[in-house]
Amino acid sequence: MANQFIYNSSQLSYAILGTGALGGYYGACLQKSGLDVHFLLHSDYEYVSKHGLVVESKNGDFTLPQVQAYSETSKMPPCDVVIVALKTTQNHLLPQMLPNLVKENGVVLVLQNGLGVEDEVAKIVGSNRVMGGLCFLCSNKVGAGHIRHLDYGEIKMGEYAANYQTAGITKRMQQIANDFESAGIKMQLAEDLLLARWQKLVWNIPYNGLSVVLDARTDELMGNSHTRSLVEELMWEVVAGAKSCDRTIPQNFVETMLQYTDKMKPYRTSMKIDYDEKRPLEVEKMFGNPLKFSQARGANLPKITMLYQQLKFLDSRNSS
Ligand SMILES: NC(=O)C1=CN([C@@H]2O[C@H](COP(=O)(O)OP(=O)(O)OC[C@H]3O[C@@H](n4cnc5c(N)ncnc54)[C@H](OP(=O)(O)O)[C@@H]3O)[C@@H](O)[C@H]2O)C=CC1
Numbered sequence: 001m002a003n004q005f006i007y008n009s010s011q012l013s014y015a016i017l018g019t020g021a022l023g024g025y026y027g028a029c030l031q032k033s034g035l036d037v038h039f040l041l042h043s044d045y046e047y048v049s050k051h052g053l054v055v056e057s058k059n060g061d062f063t064l065p066q067v068q069a070y071s072e073t074s075k076m077p078p079c080d081v082v083i084v085a086l087k088t089t090q091n092h093l094l095p096q097m098l099p100n101l102v103k104e105n106g107v108v109l110v111l112q113n114g115l116g117v118e119d120e121v122a123k124i125v126g127s128n129r130v131m132g133g134l135c136f137l138c139s140n141k142v143g144a145g146h147i148r149h150l151d152y153g154e155i156k157m158g159e160y161a162a163n164y165q166t167a168g169i170t171k172r173m174q175q176i177a178n179d180f181e182s183a184g185i186k187m188q189l190a191e192d193l194l195l196a197r198w199q200k201l202v203w204n205i206p207y208n209g210l211s212v213v214l215d216a217r218t219d220e221l222m223g224n225s226h227t228r229s230l231v232e233e234l235m236w237e238v239v240a241g242a243k244s245c246d247r248t249i250p251q252n253f254v255e256t257m258l259q260y261t262d263k264m265k266p267y268r269t270s271m272k273i274d275y276d277e278k279r280p281l282e283v284e285k286m287f288g289n290p291l292k293f294s295q296a297r298g299a300n301l302p303k304i305t306m307l308y309q310q311l312k313f314l315d316s317r318n319s320s
C-alpha cells in the first residue's frame, strides 16, 4: 500500500538530481515560487554556483541569480522530495546518490521517460518512498545553466506500489502537486502509474525511435504516408504491450496522440538530440524494459523489437 503520510512541515524541500532541460526547468519554477530547492549539477557546477540559472520560456523568461548548487549529493541536505531528472543512462549512480538524500518520510519522484525505473528506485529506498511522473514537456539545455522551455510542461504524477500495483491518489501526491501548481506547472494525478507510463510510451516509442533511425523530425514522420502508418502501427504495439500488463489504453488514445503530434511544432525528439550530440541513448528504459515487461507476459511486439535492435546498433556505433 502506498504511503499515506502527510508532511507536517509547512514547506517541502526539493532536491533536483540533474539540472538539465527538465530538472533545470521544473526546479527553477519551484524556486521562483518561493520553495527551498537544492540543485545537483555536473559540468555546469562552477558556472551555476556563480551565475545561477536562466530560463527562457514561452510562459515568460526569468533569471535566478542565486541557486543552491552542489557538485555532490553528499554535500546536499536531506530533502522531502528528491526529483530524479538525470538521463536514464546515468541511473547506475542512483544507489549511491539516493539513500542519504531522501528524508525518512520523504519521497523520490522519478520524472524520467521510460519504464521500470521506479522498480529500481524502490530497491534502493523502499517501495513506499517512490513516485513517478510523466512530463509532457519540450525543453532543451542550450548552455551552462541556460534552459530553453519550448512548449507544454504538464506532469502526470502517480504513486508507486510494489510491482506497479495500482496505488490510487494519496495526500502526499496532492501536497506535491499543489507545490507544482503554485509554480505554474499543470498537474494531473494518476491512480495507476503503470498505465500512465505505458500511455506515455505510445508517444515516445514511435517518435523517439524513428526520429533516430530515419533521421527525421516529428512533422516529417507525420507528413509521409508510409512513416505515418509505421508510427500508428508502433503505437498499437505499445497498446498491446500495456494489455499484456493488464492495462487497457482506450481505443481513441492512439488517434489523440496522432492529432497531438500533428498540432505540435516540428520537433527534434530528445533521443535524436542525444544521438546528434553523440550522447548515449535512453534505449534500455524506453524500449528494452517495455519489451522485457511484455515478453515476460507472453506478448510479442515485433516492430518495437526491430526498432530496439536498430537503436542498439546505432547507439553502439555512435559511442565508438
Ligand atoms: N527535456 C525534455 O523536454 C523532456 C525530458 N524527459 C526525460 O527527462 C530526463 C532528463 O532529460 P533532460 O533533462 O532532457 O536531459 P539533460 O541532459 O538536459 O539533463 C540531464 C542533466 O543531468 C546532468 N548529469 C549527468 N550526470 C550527472 C552527474 N553524475 N551528476 C549530476 N548531474 C549529472 C547533466 O549534466 P551535464 O550535461 O553537465 O553532464 C544534465 O544537465 C530523461 O529521462 C528524458 O527522457 C521527459 C520529457 C521531456
Ligand SMILES: CC(C)(CO)C(=O)C(=O)O
Binding pocket: 113, 135, 136, 137, 138, 152, 203, 204, 267, 269, 270
Ligand atoms: C511528447 C513530448 C515531446 C512533449 O509532450 C514529450 O513528452 C517527450 O519528448 O517525451
